[in-house]
Amino acid sequence: MQYKDFTLDDFQVQALEAIDNQHTVIVCAPTGSGKTLVAEYIIDKCIRENAEVIYTAPIKALSNQKYRDFKAAYGDKVGIITGDVVINQNAPCLIMTTEIFRNIVYDDPQRLTHVKYVIFDEIHFIEDPRRGTVWEESIMLAPKHIRFLSLSATIANVEELAAWMQSIRGHEVSIVLHTIRPVPLESFVYIDGGNKAFPLKNLNNALSYANSIADRKKQLIASGATLEQQRTGLPIFEYLKGRELIPTLCFSFSRKTCEKKAFFYKYMNLLTPEESAEAVKIYDEHIARFNLQNYLSSQNLRRLVEHGTAFHHAGMLPPQKDIVEILFSKNLIKLLFATETFAVGINMPARTVVFDGLEKNDGVSFRYLKSHEYQQMSGRAGRRGIDPKGFVYALIDPKFYNYAEVRKTLTGKIEPLKSQFAFSYSSILNLYADRDRDQIIELCHKSFGYFQMKNIIQSKIDRIKTIEKSFDTIDCQLPQPRKTLVQYVENLKDMEAHKRNFNDLKRSLRKTRPEEHAGIRSQMHQAQNDMNFMRRDMKRLKCSHCHYNANCIALADGYVQAKEDLYEISNYMGFDLDEKFSFLEAIGYVDKEKLLPRGEFASQIFGYEIHATELYFEGYISRLTEDELNAVICGIVFENKTRAAYTISNRELKHVLREFRLKIDDMVRIELQHCKFGSVKPLENAMAETAYRWSAGATFKEITSSQTLLLEGDLIRLFRNCVDLLRQLRRTLVQDPSAFAKIESCLKKMNRDVVDAEQYF
Numbered sequence: 001m002q003y004k005d006f007t008l009d010d011f012q013v014q015a016l017e018a019i020d021n022q023h024t025v026i027v028c029a030p031t032g033s034g035k036t037l038v039a040e041y042i043i044d045k046c047i048r049e050n051a052e053v054i055y056t057a058p059i060k061a062l063s064n065q066k067y068r069d070f071k072a073a074y075g076d077k078v079g080i081i082t083g084d085v086v087i088n089q090n091a092p093c094l095i096m097t098t099e100i101f102r103n104i105v106y107d108d109p110q111r112l113t114h115v116k117y118v119i120f121d122e123i124h125f126i127e128d129p130r131r132g133t134v135w136e137e138s139i140m141l142a143p144k145h146i147r148f149l150s151l152s153a154t155i156a157n158v159e160e161l162a163a164w165m166q167s168i169r170g171h172e173v174s175i176v177l178h179t180i181r182p183v184p185l186e187s188f189v190y191i192d193g194g195n196k197a198f199p200l201k202n203l204n205n206a207l208s209y210a211n212s213i214a215d216r217k218k219q220l221i222a223s224g225a226t227l228e229q230q231r232t233g234l235p236i237f238e239y240l241k242g243r244e245l246i247p248t249l250c251f252s253f254s255r256k257t258c259e260k261k262a263f264f265y266k267y268m269n270l271l272t273p274e275e276s277a278e279a280v281k282i283y284d285e286h287i288a289r290f291n292l293q294n295y296l297s298s299q300n301l302r303r304l305v306e307h308g309t310a311f312h313h314a315g316m317l318p319p320q321k322d323i324v325e326i327l328f329s330k331n332l333i334k335l336l337f338a339t340e341t342f343a344v345g346i347n348m349p350a351r352t353v354v355f356d357g358l359e360k361n362d363g364v365s366f367r368y369l370k371s372h373e374y375q376q377m378s379g380r381a382g383r384r385g386i387d388p389k390g391f392v393y394a395l396i397d398p399k400f401y402n403y404a405e406v407r408k409t410l411t412g413k414i415e416p417l418k419s420q421f422a423f424s425y426s427s428i429l430n431l432y433a434d435r436d437r438d439q440i441i442e443l444c445h446k447s448f449g450y451f452q453m454k455n456i457i458q459s460k461i462d463r464i465k466t467i468e469k470s471f472d473t474i475d476c477q478l479p480q481p482r483k484t485l486v487q488y489v490e491n492l493k494d495m496e497a498h499k500r501n502f503n504d505l506k507r508s509l510r511k512t513r514p515e516e517h518a519g520i521r522s523q524m525h526q527a528q529n530d531m532n533f534m535r536r537d538m539k540r541l542k543c544s545h546c547h548y549n550a551n552c553i554a555l556a557d558g559y560v561q562a563k564e565d566l567y568e569i570s571n572y573m574g575f576d577l578d579e580k581f582s583f584l585e586a587i588g589y590v591d592k593e594k595l596l597p598r599g600e601f602a603s604q605i606f607g608y609e610i611h612a613t614e615l616y617f618e619g620y621i622s623r624l625t626e627d628e629l630n631a632v633i634c635g636i637v638f639e640n641k642t643r644a645a646y647t648i649s650n651r652e653l654k655h656v657l658r659e660f661r662l663k664i665d666d667m668v669r670i671e672l673q674h675c676k677f678g679s680v681k682p683l684e685n686a687m688a689e690t691a692y693r694w695s696a697g698a699t700f701k702e703i704t705s706s707q708t709l710l711l712e713g714d715l716i717r718l719f720r721n722c723v724d725l726l727r728q729l730r731r732t733l734v735q736d737p738s739a740f741a742k743i744e745s746c747l748k749k750m751n752r753d754v755v756d757a758e759q760y761f
Contacts, residue, residue, distance in 0.1 A: 003041060009034060011178035016041050018174035019117075019149070024165060026123070026150045028158055029178035031379030032349060035151045042117045042149055043070065043093050047077055051116035056098040056138075058125040059344055060084060061321075066121070067095045067761070083724030084757035098125070102138045103606045106430040112143050122344060123150035124372070124417060126161075126448065132420030136448050137427060140168055147171070153379055154372045157416035164451040183382030187392040189410070193217065195234040197393060200410055207406070210398035217399070236354060236395055237265055237335060245352045245391055246270060247334045251343070251377050252356035255711070258311040258337040261356070262304050270308030270334035279332040280306050283323055290319040290754070295701065297712055305333070312338040315711030318760060343377040352391040353381040358401075358409050368405040371412040419449030424679070425589075425610060428580055429603035433595055441577055460566040467559040474552060485556035491538050492553075493560070495531060502527040583674040587667065589613070604732040608725055610667055610680050611636040616729075618663060621739045626746045627695040628656050630722060633746070634691030635661070635683040637721040644709055646686040653692055657685045687718060694719065695749040719755045723747060 001008045001016070008016070011029060015038045018025045029035050039055065046053035055070070057063040060082045067080040070093060079088030081096040101118065104111055118138075126135040139148065148165070155161060158175055166173040188197040189206040193213045198206035213233070240248055252258045271279060283305045284293070292298045301320055304310050310324045310333045327333045328348055340360070342348065355377070359366050374394075382390020394410060423431070423444070431440050444450060471482040505524045509517060546552075584590045587610075589599035598617055602609040615621060615636075621629065631653055648654040661683040671678045690707050694700075704712055726747045733739040 003037065006034075006037065008037070009178065011176050012037060015149075015174075015176045018176065019045070019147075021172075021174075022147060023172045023174045024148045024150075024169060025174045025176060026152075026155070026158055026162055026165075027176045027178075028152055028155050029176075030181040031153050031376075032347075032382070032384050033178055033180075033182050039119050039121070039149060039151065040073070042119060043074065046116050047074065047092055049116070050092075052092045052094070052114045053117045053119070054101060054112075054115055055093065055095045055119045056101050056121065057095070058098060058122045058128075058131075059341065060097060061341070062121065062344060063095050063097055064760075065347075070095065080761075082757075083727075084720045085761065087758060087761060098134050098138060099131070099606065102134045105138055105141050106427065106606075107604065109143055112146065115143075115146055117147050117149055118142065120148060120150045122152060123161075124152045124155055124376075127417045127420055129420055133422050133424075136419065136421045137423075139165060139448075140443065140446050144170060154375050154414050155417060156372070156414040160452065161417060161448070164448050167451065168446045181379075181382070181390075182384045183387055183390045185378060185381055185390045185392055187378065187410070188394070190236050190239065190393045190395050191233075192236070192395055192397050193233040194398075195239070197239070203407060203410065206396070207401070207403055210396055210401065214398040235265075236393060237268065240352055240354075240393070241268065241270070247328070247331060247350045248336070248352040248354055249328075249342070249348070249350035249380055250335070250337045250354040250356055251340060252337050253339065253360040255311075255313040255315050255339060257356065258313055258339060262309045262311040262335075262337045265335055266304055266307035266309045268307070268309070268335070271306070271332065275308070275332055276306045279308070279327055282327060282330070282332070286319065286323040286326065290760075292317060292319060292754075295704075295712070308332070308334040310336050312336060312342055314339065314341060314713055314717065316713040317716065317754065318713065318757070321713070322760070340373070340377060343380055349380050349383045349390075351381070351383060351387050352393065353378055355392075355394045357397065358394060358406060368402070369409045370415050371409055372414045374409050375414060419447060419452055421447040421449040422576065423580070424606075425580065425584065426603060426606050428577070428584070429589065429595060429599050429609070432590060432599070433603060436593075437577065437581060444577065457566065460562055463562045464559065464566065467555060467562065470555055471559075474555075476552070482556075482559075485552050486560055488538065489553060489556040489560050491534060492557075495534050495538070498527055498531050498534065502531070579675040583671050586670055586674060601732060605725075605728050607728075608636050608681070611664060611683075612725065612729055612732075614663055614667065615660070616733070616739065620660060621729075621733075621742055624656060626742065626749055627692050628653060629742070629746050630695035630726075630750055631685075631688040631692040632657065632660050632683075633722045633725055634718065635685045635688045636681075637725055638684045638687050638718055639681075640684040640686045642709065644686065646709070648685065648689050650689060650692065653689060657683070657688055661685065687715075690715070691719065691722065691750075694755075695746070697749075700754050716755055719750055720757060723751045723755065726750065 001013045003012075003016070011027070012034055015025055015027050019038075019042060025038075027035050027038055043053050043055070045051075055066055057066055063080060063082050064085070067078065067087075070078045074093060076088060077091055078093045078095065079091030080086070081089055081094060081100050083097070083100070098120065120135065120138075123135065126132045148169075150161075158177070162173040162175050187200045189200065189203060190197045191206060191210045191213055194209060196209075198209070237248065237250075240246055250261070252261065280302065283302055287293050287298050287302075295317070297317065298320065301310065301324075305327060310327070312321060312324050316324075324333065324336070325348060328336050328350075336350070337356075355369075355374070358369050358374070360369060378392045381392050394406075396406065421444070423440075428440065431443065435443070468482070471485075502524060505520055505527065509520055512520065581590065584599065585592075587598070588596055589602060590596060595603065598613050601616060602613040605612045615632065620632065624632065635657060648657065664680070664683045667680050668678060668682055671680050686709060687707070690703060693706075694703055700712075704715065707715075710718065726743055730740060730743045730747065733743060
């Protein structure tokens with residue numbers, strides 16, 4: 001079968017036939033094998049049939065790239081909507097982030113009336129701990145006439161995902177699998193400080209070699225060798241250059257390491273004089289177009305480009321990232337150090353992929369890469385039509401490695417996708433507008449998470465039935481042995497809980513001040529009385545006097561535990577919803593039957609809905625200046641990962657920020673009184689004065705020269721997040737002309753110069 005001058009592979013033909021039969025389709029195929037061609041077929045088909053199609057991507061960078069690609073192919077038939085950019089939003093083919101699509105599903109489902117297909121690129125993001133629920137909500141709640149095309153390189157449990165989608169969508173879901181890479185991969189381990197690589201099948205030999213390298217270094221240190229003498233072996237990039245395995249993409253999980261290594265290895269001079277001149281010419285023209293040539297970061301990057309090395313991470317200015325991608329695609333950057341975001345959808349393959357290490361910080365702790373993460377990034381190795389093979393090298397530090405974890409990452413089975421479903425407050429409020437609480441709980445039971453738990457639930461039910469049959473075989477004189485035994489076991493559990501409480505109180509006497517002892521002893525006395533009453537009640541049960549009760553009690557204990565487990569598993573989302581509804585009632589967003597005005601407002605804000613609602617209803621929008629408002633908005637959206645100390649010199653601004661911070665602190669405190677886990681973020685004001693200065697008209701260069709907390713790209717992303725929230729507020733305040741005008745003015749002050757993403761299109 002031919003399509004767009006290509007002879008299609010069998011898996012592409014299978015996918016296109018399923019699409020023609022109006023199926024939802026999940027395509028799992030290696031990177032570079034032609035999954036995007038299936039998406040293009042849907043776009044062609046929808047445009048030809050006067051239908052609409054939506055292409056969603058997990059990150060804005062990928063959305064932007066797809067917009068440029070499809071714009072070149074389809075012209076004004078394509079538009080884009082992200083938190084940063086809105087262009088041609090009524091086009092029949094819209095590119096957007098998955099969050100934007102989910103928001104439309106809640107906020108304006110009528111807008112999707114003519115949408116025939118929604119394409120989910122990188123569907124495996126459904127298991128992202130912070131954002132995965134967005135994919136589930138989109139699939140669960142999208143209008144039933146919509147079909148999906150879901151694309152991924154790696155899904156271990158694709159049958160389970162398809163079965164879930166089919167069960168809730170009510171139409172057939174076709175699975176299309178393709179495992180043959182267009183460019184075969186060879187994978188190796190390279191030991192830092194050594195001079196040879198080992199195929200993965202010889203992993204044991206590689207790690208034995210690592211141990212010998214580590215022992216040799218210990219001996220050198222013990223002998224008093226200098227640092228220079230301690231440096232042994234051949235750097236991996238010189239090893240690769242000697243074997244003509246350049247260009248190379250090196251994944252490093254630290255921005256600083258990416259930059260440091262790019263500068264270190266520029267001594268390799270990987271470009272010819274002609275290539276260097278061409279690279280610098282293209283670089284200078286691109287940077288001058290955005291007037292960034294006087295930025296120190298642009299000048300430093302230029303020094304790397306002329307030698308054929310570079311780095312790529314989210315802390316760079318957007319035009320800097322763009323030019324690195326352009327030069328890399330033209331083979332004018334031979335050695336690129338990048339963070340893992342470079343592996344998400346962006347079509348930038350290299351001959352060789354190197355892992356600078358196998359550990360990453362996932363925001364909670366350092367951990368080894370999961371097998372599917374390693375496979376996803378490895379897929380960037382091998383350029384179709386250029387390289388007969390692609391090569392992957394994992395660099396192992398002989399001093400710090402965990403044998404079991406290394407083996408699991410490199411050779412382990414790909415982990416199955418796991419649901420991360422959890423309704424946000426905004427989602428709950430949207431649903432509560434036309435559903436009652438029981439209906440929302442029923443909706444939770446349609447989630448992928450609940451679907452995955454069905455087998456566990458069934459095993460608990462089977463366990464309970466088995467124990468119930470065993471009760472019938474007990475040789476007991478009681479008319480209802482099961483009821484009596486269960487009551488006895490429940491009393492035992494209550495007794496144990498009271499004992500633990502009593503012992504905890506007793507231990508606390510040693511850790512508290514003497515003046516607190518009287519209150520603690522009073523609690524201990526009450527606990528002792530409760531246990532005495534429980535012992536009396538238990539003695540009344542005949543089981544306590546039976547000499548043959550050991551087996552019966554063990555049976556009843558298993559029964560009670562299985563029932564508790566079943567109840568908790570079957571209703572765990574209900575517990576979470578009860579807590580969230582309790583909090584929303586406490587702060588005046590809902591009552592027992594309906595949304596209240598605060599809740600109606602919050603339902604229209606996706607992300608920081610509690611903060612935005614309090615900002616409006618407590619009068620801050622009306623009484624603050626635009627610059628003060630933008631500073632507060634910055635405090636809402638900023639996540640201060642460094643926890644670095646900061647000062648605010650503007651006294652009036654400091655007072656405003658403190659006042660609103662105390663208001664949000666109250667929300668946080670109330671939430672934790674009602675919910676086991678909190679999601680309302682405290683105000684983070686470390687960058688608020690920077691946002692205030694930007695809003696007041698300072699240039700970006702003035703801003704970046706006076707703050708060191710964020711890199712330039714991070715600062716732009718922060719300001720764009722402010723713009724995103726301001727746009728949501730503007731849309732929500734359309735019925736309040738005064739507040740609408742104030743937010744419109746705030747937007748103009750924030751969304752200018754390098755922050756305005758639309759200028760790049």
